[in-house]
Amino acid sequence: MFSLCFRGQPLFKVASVPPGDGHSKISNVYINNTHCMDDDDFYDRNLALFEEEMDTRPKVSSLLSRLANYTNLTQGAKEHEEAESIGEKKKPSKMGTFMGVYLPCLQNIFGVILFLRLTWVVGTAGVLQALCIVFVCCCCTMLTAISMSAIATNGVVPAGGSYFMISRSLGPEFGGAVGLCFYLGTTFAGSMYILGAIEILLLYIVPKAAVFHGDGGAMLNNMRLYGSICLLLMSLLVFVGVKYVNKLASVFLACVIISIISIYVGGLVSAFKEPHFPVCMLGNRTINGHYVNQTTDLWGHFCQSRDLNATCDEYFTNNQFSQIQGIPGLASGIITENLWSSYLIKGAVVEKSSLSSVQASHPASIQLPYVFVDITTSFTLLVGIFFPSVTGIMAGSNRSGDLKDAQRSIPIGTIFAILTTSIVYLSSVVLFGACIDGVVLRDKFGDSVGGELVVGTLAWPTPWVIVIGSFFSTCGAGLQSLTGAPRLLQAIAKDNIIPFLRVFGHSKPNGEPTWALLLTALIAELGILIASLDMVAPILTMFFLMCYLFVNLACALQTLLRTPNWRPRAQQPKPLLYLTCFCCSPQRVRWSFDDVSEVEQFRKGVKASELQWELWSFYTKIGSEEIYLCRALAKMAAAFFYVVMFAFIAEQLSVIAPLNP
Structure with a gap:
């Protein structure tokens, strides 16, 4: 049996046609006594001559309501949630694309x-x-x-x-x-x-x-x-x-x-306006900002002592410190330097190829405050x-x-x-x-x-x-x-x-x-x-x-x-x-x-x-x-x-x- 509903109240009943007699089965949201709509659902739909127009012409209130009830759970999780809510009896509405x-x-x-x-x-x-x-x-x-x-x-x-x-x-x-x-x-x-x-x-x-x-x-x-x-x-x-x-x-x-x-x-x-994120460089090598805050800190990391006549790292002695802007900005043209690849092995120092430097005779020690590749x-x-x-x-x-x-x-x-x-x-x-x-x-x-x-x-x-x-x-x-x-x-x-x-x-x-x-x-x-x-x-x-x-x-x-x-x-x-x-x-x-x-x-x-x-x-x-x-x-x-x-x-x-x- 089917019933025609208006504002949640059945108007009249229509006998269902038994399957296999050659007649097509009527399919409409209004002709089903198990899906009678309440007042809110009825008024959220526009008055339309055909059912297809209800899906293509939703109201703004309906869209906002669906956004508020948005969920990203898989099929089956939703049903389990409904089973946990004892007082919830209304079946959730179907969703669109x-x-x-x-x-x-x-x-x-x-x-x-x-x-x-x-x-x-x-x-x-x-x-x-x-x-x-x-x-x-x-x-x-x-x-x-x-x-x-x-x-x-x-x-x-x-x-x-x-x-x-x-x-x-x-x-x-x-x-x-x-x-x-x-x-x-x-x-x-x-x-x-x-x-x-x-x-x-x-x-x-x-x-x-x-x-x-x-x-x-x-x-x-x-x-x-x-x-x-x-x-x-x-x-x-x-x-x-x-x-x-x-x-x-x-x-x-x-x-x-x-x-x-x-x-x-x-x-x-x-x-x-360029964001202010300066990067410290020694020659063309990148300095780790966690360990270096002042010049005296740099001296202590690269030299055996803080004395002026102390023995220092070869690369530290032959190169100068400089500071570059980490975020040059969209109009800086930095993309020309970033077009090509720079594949490195584990333990290598992150370097900037456009800066000049005097290379040392031995690789950089991992104990020095450089930025290393992991x-x-x-x-x-x-x-x-x-x-x-x-x-x-x-x-x-x-x-x-x-x-x-x-x-x-x-x-x-x-x-x-x-x-x-x-x-x-x-x-x-x-x-x-x-x-x-x-x-x-x-x-x-x-x-x-x-x-x-x-x-x-x-x-x-x-x-x-x-x-x-x-x-x-x-x-x-x-x-x-x-x-x-x-x-x-x-x-x-x-x-x-x-x-x-x-x-x-x-x-x-x-x-x-x-x-x-x-x-x-x-x-x-x-x-x-x-x-x-x-x-x-x-x-x-x-x-x-x-x-x-x-x-x-x-x-x-x-x-x-x-x-x-x-x-x-x-x-x-x-x-x-x-x-x-x-x-x-x-x-x-x-x-x-x-x-x-x-x-x-x-x-x-x-x-x-x-x-x-x-x-x-x-x-x-x-x-x-x-x-x-x-x-x-x-x-x-x-x-x-x-x-x-x-x-x-x-x-x-x-x-x-x-x-x-």
């Missing part, structure tokens, strides 16, 4: 890498290669989003998130492979966000809160200690209830937007570190059950979110290269400018806008990762694709995945114990690239084989399918630290064993480029083999343990 897909994708894509590592990537790779890194990563996610659009338009989109959408469209084998990669990537993303938040806290907000003091492993131990505490608190918050995470979603989104706007405003203001850099390493900043494109598909028209909202919202973030990243690369000096860009932790966050030196009106905004945004992203990952594991376990994961399908009476949350916290703790954002980011890159490779490969196979159940409305041209798989497969190669750095270390004269010298002579005979290409091809073949093998194992397991109905 902007609130349901576009904003969640924006919040998940913009992350910790933008605030902590993008300036360092620009300074190390140069503006040209940094643009290439950003463009390649954004193309990879854009092509994956096109594959997701094909999946979303292949029949009815089921509720339950991206895993259900992929597994029901492509089959349980590919769905399980994508789901596990997506779960591990989301879990390590939580570790990366927590490490980023702790790095901001200990380096830029409360440096005195460090428990361990000294160089080297002291900072890593501080990261492990505070990261474990933060992970425990976040896990308890998720365990208590996701409704608290939901209430903070709009706050975290506002922090991200305000921080990005302050960067652009600061870049424009720097064209008229990691050997290469192009592939920078791609591996930057790639997590373009992930998060599945945030819209995770809310498939909350969307009015998922087939329309998921493709449009995801693609427009990727376009928006790509424009922001590409313009940020140019902005950083045009406003900030190269030595400051290559200074990862801002030691040359007195320990300030490098991107914060460009912000307007104060660096604290970026510091506070990035801290809260990374905390929010970590909470969302710990909220979404257990529910994804629970969905995979309930499908019984892998039998030994069945125990993680159990939950509390209200649906909270307790065991899955415990496993997620343990895996995230492994990432916390690594204690380095630069080490965790490539691991995260591997899982997401495998996830995207599974999605693209499955769509390509379904299209090329012309399977009967694969008829998406958003068709992909065959050249685009080949390009999609090609963009993910080469990046699947491990972003190892030794691909380019081995050759560079030998060229710099770093001490090596006899076996390494034999390898070096072998390199010089046939060429390092050929060796690198062979290694890359071998890793690509191994990656493709793992993909096929995992899909085959999942298929055999599904035969042994069939899916639950």
